[in-house]
Amino acid sequence: MMIQDIAPKHLDNHYDPAARPASGDAALHFLGKQLLCRTENGVLRFPTVAELGEGDYTYLFRIDGTAFFLRRDASELTAPGYAYQSIMLFRTARPQENAFAAVTAFHLASWYAEARFCGKCGAETVHDTAERMMKCPKCGHMIFPKIMPSVIVAVTEGDKLLLTKYANRPDTNRFALVAGFTEIGETAEETVAREVMEEVGLRVKNIRYYKSQPWGISAGGLLLGYWCEVDGTDEIHLDRMELAEGAWVSRDELRRVYEDRGVSLTNEMVMEFIRGNNEADC
Ligand SMILES: [Zn+2]
Structure with a gap:
């Protein structure tokens, strides 16, 4: 089973501009290649929005009923019972949909971190209101996720x-x-x-x-x-x-x-x- 083979579960990567973080949604934060999470007997868990607390959340994706949000803060965050662990844990963590969620969130977090400024004019970018794209408010340059x-x-x-x-x-x-x-x-x-x-x-x-x-x-x-x-x-x-x-x-x-x-x-x-x-x- 490859990392993306999570059927019957499904990762819905469609960007939903109307999504707002609810208290039970998963809240992901990365510090470099470290993810704020918890593993118990190999089972990977993410803090919820309620556990991570108020802040600026960016919608990532859904896996079945669970929505995943990203905190893009540059500094360390705290949630009781959670600690930063190497993202490489995805190779062995279970269940596999959580491992796939972690590595997909890492991809998006890396792109969001790189797309903060416009590569053409240097202005700070903003999130587009319709699709997953960072947009320059000064010159209109569009930056799509890097693959x-x-x-x-x-x-x-x-x-x-x-x-x-x-x-x-x-x-x-x-x-x-x-x-x-x-x-x-x-x-x-x-x-x-x-x-x-x-x-x-x-x-x-x-x-x-x-x-x-x-x-x-x-x-x-x-x-x-x-x-x-x-x-x-x-x-x-x-x-x-x-x-x-x-x-x-x-x-x-x-x-x-x-x-x-x-x-x-x-x-x-x-x-x-x-x-x-x-x-x-x-
Ligand atoms: Zn620009």
């Missing part, structure tokens, strides 16, 4: 999958697939081919789209998953600036060593490869 497409690439050769392990990350045991942001003037398929060439020096063919995933944790990412196969030599040439390790790993070995790591598209694609499902849609 940045990037690719996750599962390169295969027969029963082998190309795994990369990023350098300079706290968890050095983390398996990863080739990944990177789409650049201006590029199709997503071109991003796939370029990133694989840059990271491991391989040509690829038969590039096939798999699924996408909102990934608000990385500056508003939208991850596009692709399968492809190596074209020609499978000899890896590592980009030493970026990667510590890159390797072909067999399906049998993955079955033994890979743990199902939950909510990411990368994890789902590795698990699909292990089950042999990457061949089915060729």
Whole structure:
């Protein structure tokens, strides 16, 4: 189950200009990458509007009956029983709709923080009265939420999958697939081919789209998953600036060593490869 797979619950992202915070609604506040919340036995809870108290609230979204509001204060807030915790808790927190709410709210909070001033004339922006958009009252410039497409690439050769392990990350045991942001003037398929060439020096063919995933944790990412196969030599040439390790790993070995790591598209694609499902849609 990927982070966004919360059915039968549903995240309604439609901006509702008439929404006003009610005492029982969820109230989210971020300090950098920290979220004011509480976890009890892995269950994530947010303060209510009543618990966080009066202030300036911005409507975010609804999940079924619950409305979520954001406090955009720059300084620390207090709510009895709640503390600031790393937003990375979303990877393991339950229920999954709360984890998805936290990471989606983080994406919006990051964008609201960046959109405070007009990039054209420097005036302070105001929220539009009809849709989710920050507007400049002086020059009329419109700023919409930032969503940045990037690719996750599962390169295969027969029963082998190309795994990369990023350098300079706290968890050095983390398996990863080739990944990177789409650049201006590029199709997503071109991003796939370029990133694989840059990271491991391989040509690829038969590039096939798999699924996408909102990934608000990385500056508003939208991850596009692709399968492809190596074209020609499978000899890896590592980009030493970026990667510590890159390797072909067999399906049998993955079955033994890979743990199902939950909510990411990368994890789902590795698990699909292990089950042999990457061949089915060729
Ligand atoms: Zn302006």
